[in-house]
């Protein structure tokens with residue numbers, strides 16, 4: 001970065017809020033993507049930390065004028081390299097956008113600055129009895145702005161949907177520095193094209209999100225977790241489809257390979273209660289009354305029995321429930337360093353057993369195996385290609401291509417929730433036709449004609465590509 005640029009940016013944010021030292025700034029280069037998949041960060045990039053929309057807007061206007069790429073960084077919990085600057089960039093950290101502007105109990109909405117983390121929002125809601133925000137991607141260090149631009153999902157999407165379903169208003173800064181307010185505390189707003197929906201899931205490529213208005217909901221007081229083993233995946237999947245059709249509305253329905261459940265439990269010093277059967281489900285229920293919770297449990301157990309469940313374990317206390325959840329969410333920690341490629345495909349829910357069988361067969365064909373973890377009721381399957389002797393196997397591109405082909409045959413998508421980022425830039429072309437890709441590029445050009453925002457992410461256009 002030129003000295004003049006550093007000086008001009010320092011004039012905007014103050015010397016305490018800009019980092020040029022390599023050791024300090026390298027903490028901002030990567031997200032949580034597996035080491036083997038990381039795009040290479042450009043080490044000339046510097047970090048700038050505006051404190052409010054005015055400063056952020058001034059930085060964007062300067063970057064636009066000087067054609068300096070800008071990569072916005074939220075909590076850095078992304079899984080597809082979106083927050084990594086691959087060309088010399090300003091890394092615009094949102095960590096000072098921390099205000100919870102209002103928890104509006106009358107309208108049941110929260111207005112927040114974009115750098116508030118999910119944990120901070122949940123802590124704030126503890127003080128507002130009976131009110132909850134339901135979307136929960138696995139890492140509570142994710143910022144609300146990051147969750148908006150990645151359109152985060154997570155286990156509770158079965159009942160509550162994804163981030164897009166709860167966003168009511170945004171304040172955004174366009175690449176030329178202009179500030180726009182979209183939507184508001186409205187439950188209905190049908191005025192023109194929904195730019196708010198376009199920006200949701202845009203992965204920091206169209207605008208910076210500075211404020212968010214989210215819808216809130218009454219809190220369920222009673223919860224339980226069921227761990228259920230089935231003889232095979234077909235039975236487990238048939239039970240899931242019937243549960244959803246029955247009108248019982250679980251908070252989450254999760255699948256994880258039994259091997260992973262047992263290994264993670266051993267690693268954490270916990271006990272996984274299902275040793276029988278081939279396919280384990282974890283179903284989380286939450287209801288407003290104890291009676292409704294018991295009824296939902298009974299209905300689910302009856303459906304599972306009908307589909308030859310071999311064992312069902314009920315966790316009622318907070319401790320028992322937390323331990324099961326720790327086993328489900330702790331598995332990533334033990335496989336993260338073994339992964340050559342991490343997939344996030346989704347297929348129609350009824351095609352899940354076929355899909356999982358097909359993925360395992362493909363792995364076998366290449367002499368390897370694949371770990372499978374799934375938000376199964378959503379049809380969202382996370383699986384991997386494993387390293388061999390610590391290296392990415394030469395067959396990785398071929399196996400990946402065959403896994404995608406299987407996914408497309410079943411009517412699926414390359415990413416259900418983590419996004420395209422930099423990891424799936426080329427893969428997107430396998431799924432989308434030219435006309436659709438061209439429309440995406442034109443939209444990018446309208447918002448960001450000089451291509452300064454997050455180059456090399458989602459779609460590639462000719463633009464600002466300074467090195």
Ligand SMILES: Cc1cc2nc3c(=O)[nH]c(=O)nc-3n(C[C@H](O)[C@H](O)[C@H](O)COP(=O)(O)OP(=O)(O)OC[C@H]3O[C@@H](n4cnc5c(N)ncnc54)[C@H](O)[C@@H]3O)c2cc1C
Pocket residue numbers: 031032071072073074075076077078079081082083094114136137138139141142143144145146147148149150151152153154155203204205207208209210332417418454457
């Ligand atoms: C253990 C673990 C489990 C996870 N489980 C799930 C899951 O179940 N479901 C799920 O959907 N995700 C999951 N994730 C992924 C991740 O937590 C989400 O994608 C999250 O929404 C990213 O938010 P962030 O603030 O960390 O964004 P970052 O990683 O900082 O950035 C992600 C992208 O958003 C852009 N961005 C960030 N903030 C802004 C802003 N204010 N304005 C404009 N652009 C911005 C960045 O440029 C980047 O392209 C998981 C991650 C981990 C580590």
